[in-house]
Amino acid sequence: MALSFPVFESLHGYRRAWLRPDVIAGLTVWAVLVPEALAYASIAGVPPVVGLYAAVPSLVLYALAGSSRHLVVGPMSATAALSAAIIAPLAGADGGRYLALTSALAIATGIVGLLAGLLRLGFIAAFISEPVLKGFIVGLALVIIIGQVPKLLGIDKHEGNFFEQAWGIITDLGQTQWRTVTIGLISLALVLVLRRWLPFVPGALVAVLFGIVAVAIFGLDDKGVAIVGHIDAGLPALGLPSGVTFDDYLDLLGPAVGVLLIGFAEGLGAAKTYAAKAGYPIDPNRELIGLGVANLGSGASSGMVVNGSLSKTAVNGGAGAKTQLSGLVVAGLTLITLLFLTGLFEKLPDATLAAVVIAAVVELVDIAAMRRFYRVWTTMLGSIYGKAARADFLGAMAAMFGVLIFDTLPGLLIGIGVAMVLLVYRASQPHVAVLGKHETLWVDLHRHPDATTRPDLLVVRVEAGLFFANSDFVKDRIEALCTDRTRMVVLDAETSPSIDVTAAAMLLALRDTLAARRIGFAIARPIAQFGDALGSAEHGDVPIPIYPTVAAATAALSGS
Secondary structure: OOOOOOOOHHHOOOOHHHHHHHHHHHHHHHHHHHHHHHHHHHHHOOOOHHHHHHHHHHHHHHHHHOOOOOOEEEOOHHHHHHHHHHHHHHHOOOHHHHHHHHHHHHHHHHHHHHHHHHOOOHHHHHHOOHHHHHHHHHHHHHHHHHHHHHHHHOOOOOOOOHHHHHHHHHHOHHHOOHHHHHHHHHHHHHHHHHHHHOOOOOHHHHHHHHHHHHHHHHOHHHHOOOEOOOOOOOOOOOOOOOOOOHHHHHHHHHHHHHHHHHHHHHHHHHHHHHHHHHOOOOOHHHHHHHHHHHHHHHHOOOOOOOEEEHHHHHHHHHOOOOOOHHHHHHHHHHHHHHHHHHHHHOOOEHHHHHHHHHHHHHHHOOHHHHHHHHHHHHHOOOOOOHHHHHHHHHHHHHHHHHHHHHOHHHHHHHHHHHHHHHHHHHHHOOOEEEEEEEOOEEEEOOOOOOOEOOOOEEEEEEOOOEOOOOHHHHHHHHHHHOOOOOOEEEEEOOOOOOEOHHHHHHHHHHHHHHHHOOOEEEEEOOOHHHHHHHHHHHOOOOOOOEEOOHHHHHHHHHHO
C-alpha cells in the first residue's frame, strides 16, 4: 500500500525565521533526552547506551511520517517497564538473548503500529478510558520508583510485586551505603529544585554532570559507589537482532499490542495538546504509522521500544519549536554523543541514574487525578449518574492495583479488561429520564423538579441508543415507572440516535405488555434511522404510533 501522505510534512513551506527557535529547542531537548534515555534503558533492563541507539532513528523516522510538529519520540518509562516485564520471562538469565529480544519487541511493536495505521485503526486509543489509563500509569510509576530505590540507597533489589519490593527495602535499610545515598539524594534534589525554580535549565543533565564530577574527584567508584561502567562508543549494529527466530516474533506480537496501545495513548495525548495550542490538526492514523516506523527503526538499530513523550514534548514546545527540525537537531546531537561523548557517562553513578528516573516518573503519580475521581464518586453517590462515577473510580483503582500486585503486563490486561467491562456496563444501563413539562419544553424531572406532570401520563427519554445489550434494562425500567394510575406512556426518542432489531422487538413487546395493563404507548420525535429500523421490525404487526412531538403523542393517546 502506498503512503497517502507527504513525508516530512512539518518542513513543507519552512520559513527562515523558524530556524533559530527550532535549533534552540533541539539543543534544549537533547540536554534532557540524553540522561533520560540512559535512565529509561536501565528500566528496560538493557545497557544505558541502548536508549541512545533507540533515540536517533526514532526521531528521524517520526519526523518523516508523523503528523505532529512538536512531538518528541524516544524511550519512555512506561513502555520501558512494559518491555522489561515482557522480555524477562522469555530471556531468562541469558543477557545476550535479553538484549536481542528487547530490540525484537521494538520491531514487533513497529509492525503492529504500521499495520494499525494503514488499516486506519487510530480510534483504538478511545477504548482505554482516562480513569483506567490514569490508574495504570500511576501504578506503573510507583513500580518504577520502588524498583529504583535500591540503587538510590546502595542496597540489593528484592524480586516480587510492589509491596514485596517495598518490604525488602524496609528490611534492608540498615545496609544502606552513605556515600551512595548522599550522591543519590543530592542528584534527586538537583533535578527537582531546578525543575521547580529554573524550569528551562536541564536538571537531569546537571545532575548527571554532578554525579560524574563527584565520582571523578573523590574516587567514589573505588569506595563502593556503583557506576554505569564501560559504554561502547560508535554506531550500533544495524539489521534484525541476531538469534531471534520467526516464532519469537510471533510470541512478541501479542504483547506488542499492549506496548503500542499505551505508547500510542500517551503520544497522541501529547501531540493533540500542542497541536491545539498551535492550531493544526493531528491525524491518529498517521500517528500510528509514525510510531510504527519509529519503532521499526529503533529495533533495527539495536534499540528498544519508543513512543511519544509528554514531558519532552513540553520541553520542545516551551523552548519555541516550530517544526520537526527540532527533532532532527536532537537526533544529530545524539549521534554526535554516540560517536564522541559516551566516555563521559562511564563514571555516571547508578544512584544518579536512579534519581533521574525517579524525578522523571514521580510526576506520573497523579494523586490529584485519583482524588478527583474519588471526589466525583462521593459527590454523585445516590444520584442518577452515581453508577458512572463509581465505575470511573473503581476502574482507576483496579488498573492501579492490578499493576502493583500482579506486575506490569497483567496490570495492563486488567486495565484494558476493566475498560471494556465499564464500556459494556454503561451502555447496558442507560439513564431513563422521566420528563415533565416546563413552559413549552419537556425536561428531566431530576434536574427540573418544578416541571409539571400528570398522574395518568408517563413521558420518558432514554439517553442512549437502543440495542441488544440495554433493551431489557430499558423495558424493565419503563414498566417499573408505571403506576396504577398510569394510562399513557410516551417515549421521547430524540436522544436515541440508533436502534437495532433486538431493541425494536423490545419496544413491540413493551407495547403489548403495557396494553395488557390498559396503558397506551406511543413514540415521539424519532430520528429517521430510529423510525426506519422500527418499521422494518414490525413486519405484519400493528405498528407503534409515532408522532412528531410529545404534545401530539399525548393528545392522540388522550383521544383514543
